[in-house]
Amino acid sequence: xxxxxxxxxxxxxxxxxxxxxxxxxxxVALAGLVLAFGGARHLTTVDTADGxxxxxxxxxxxxxxxxxxxxxxxxxxxxxxLDGLAxxxxxxxxxxxxxxxxxxxxxxxxxxxxxxxxxxx
Amino acid sequence: xxxxxxxxxxxxxxxxxxxxxxxxxWVQTGxxxxxxxxxxxxxxxIPGCVFHCYSCPLSSFxxxxxxxxxxxxxxxxxxxxxxxxxxxxxxxxxxxxxIVCGWACPFGFLQDLLGKISHRKISxxxxxxxxxxxxxxxxxxxxxxxxxxxxxxxEKQVVSICRLCPAGALExxxxxxxxxxxxxxxxxxxxxxxxxxxxxxxxxxFVHRPWCRVLCPLGGFLALFNRFSLFHLRFNPQRCVECxxxxxxxxxxxxxxxxxxxxxxIRCLECATCGxxxxxxxxxxKEEAPKE
Numbered sequence: 583x584x585x586x587x588x589x590x591x592x593x594x595x596x597x598x599x600x601x602x603x604x605x606x607x608x609x610v611a612l613a614g615l616v617l618a619f620g621g622a623r624h625l626t627t628v629d630t631a632d633g634x635x636x637x638x639x640x641x642x643x644x645x646x647x648x649x650x651x652x653x654x655x656x657x658x659x660x661x662x663x664l665d666g667l668a669x670x671x672x673x674x675x676x677x678x679x680x681x682x683x684x685x686x687x688x689x690x691x692x693x694x695x696x697x698x699x700x701x702x703x
Numbered sequence: 704x705x706x707x708x709x710x711x712x713x714x715x716x717x718x719x720x721x722x723x724x725x726x727x728x729w730v731q732t733g734x735x736x737x738x739x740x741x742x743x744x745x746x747x748x749i750p751g752c753v754f755h756c757y758s759c760p761l762s763s764f765x766x767x768x769x770x771x772x773x774x775x776x777x778x779x780x781x782x783x784x785x786x787x788x789x790x791x792x793x794x795x796x797x798x799x800x801x802i803v804c805g806w807a808c809p810f811g812f813l814q815d816l817l818g819k820i821s822h823r824k825i826s827x828x829x830x831x832x833x834x835x836x837x838x839x840x841x842x843x844x845x846x847x848x849x850x851x852x853x854x855x856x857x858e859k860q861v862v863s864i865c866r867l868c869p870a871g872a873l874e875x876x877x878x879x880x881x882x883x884x885x886x887x888x889x890x891x892x893x894x895x896x897x898x899x900x901x902x903x904x905x906x907x908x909f910v911h912r913p914w915c916r917v918l919c920p921l922g923g924f925l926a927l928f929n930r931f932s933l934f935h936l937r938f939n940p941q942r943c944v945e946c947x948x949x950x951x952x953x954x955x956x957x958x959x960x961x962x963x964x965x966x967x968x969i970r971c972l973e974c975a976t977c978g979x980x981x982x983x984x985x986x987x988x989k990e991e992a993p994k995e
Contacts, residue, residue, distance in 0.1 A: 592960055594943035594979070600936065600964050602985040607797045607933040614793025621787025622749075628781055638787050639748030642765050645773040645857075646747045646757035652856060690780050701758040701875050702858040703865040 629692045636693040648699025653687045720976030727971060731812040738763060738809050750788045752795040753808040754921050758875035767792060768843055768921050772864050776847035776857035796928035804915055804922045805971035810870045811915055817907040825910050826956055832916060832967050835923030843920050869914060872900035911954040915969060926966040933985045936963045942979040949974035
């Protein structure tokens with residue numbers, strides 16, 4: 583059986599009709615429409631792993647796919663293969679010096695468009 | 704159909720109200736096909752307007768709250784502004800307020816279904832609705848922002864909305880854990896998240912839409928538009944017979960007999976059953992010149 587909430591004494595004639603004006607809603611909706619269109623065509627300041635600039639939609643997609651890369655996630659280049667080298671010690675020294683003088687990457691974050699991590703968190 | 708309120712035999716529910724009650728579950732089911740569209744994964748770059756985890760294997764659009772939290776964590780690093788997300792939320796909010804909560808949100812639909820299992824319901828005080836804004840500001844914006852300043856990426860933040868979200872647990876954690884169990888690798892979802900999911904399901908049996916009423920940051924944000932959105936509910940004093948059917952039918956605990964376009968309303972339109980509360984669109988009106 584449907585239960586009725588007890589009615590407090592009210593006077594419907596005194597209650598506000600809660601009519602909404604058209605213009606505030608329209609203005610905000612229009613602003614939202616402009617922002618949404620602008621956002622869809624917005625190039626961010628974030629680079630992609632292949633060197634281009636990421637669209638906002640690509641950045642959003644990266645959130646869902648674990649596609650954000652940070653500099654500390656990029657492994658250093660592996661040491662040279664020593665098989666068949668005339669002077670393996672020299673090659674290793676050169677590699678170690680290159681590593682010591684390696685500049686940190688200029689980017690702070692970039693988007694890997696091919697990432698497909700099912701659940702990043 | 705007679706009026707379900709015992710003390711009101713002379714008033715029959717409005718035909719629009721009857722239709723709305725009948726249509727809503729079907730509309731919600733239809734929207735499931737939009738949010739759970741495996742062919743729509745190319746839409747992952749566009750935030751949706753409902754609470755639905757983007758890590759769900761079948762999800763089409765991105766979760767707006769997850770996107771918002773990610774942007775907050777990125778702000779100290781790249782200073783990007785989510786124009787697309789803000790624009791979509793403004794557009795949806797200004798057009799219909801929180802109507803997507805009542806008619807389109809898959810997580811709300813799930814809670815509606817869970818709520819039908821048990822008829823015994825616990826009512827919540829109305830102030831609990833403000834906790835949604837605590838979650839929105841604290842957990843979705845400030846916490847990722849502060850941890851982002853400390854150099855912790857969002858995916859590595861131990862406490863975040865995504866790690867605590869019951870929708871994420873249900874829509875992403877459960878499918879991947881089941882897949883892992885079938886592959887013989889065991890349950891991969893954390894104990895905390897599993898506990899949150901089970902507690903949430905238990906609570907949803909006895910409290911109608913607990914997530915929407917107390918914690919949903921998206922619902923809280925969209926509800927801010929209820930006071931001026933184009934689509935709104937209007938009170939017609941000529942049709943009101945003080946039967947209180949409107950308030951009695953409101954499962955969200957809104958005092959409909961006082962005001963209806965409030966932040967607790969999800970625009971399910973159940974209160975429109977009596978006919979005194981009318982769904983309508985705001986239209987531009989020409990001001991009439993005063994008559995002499």
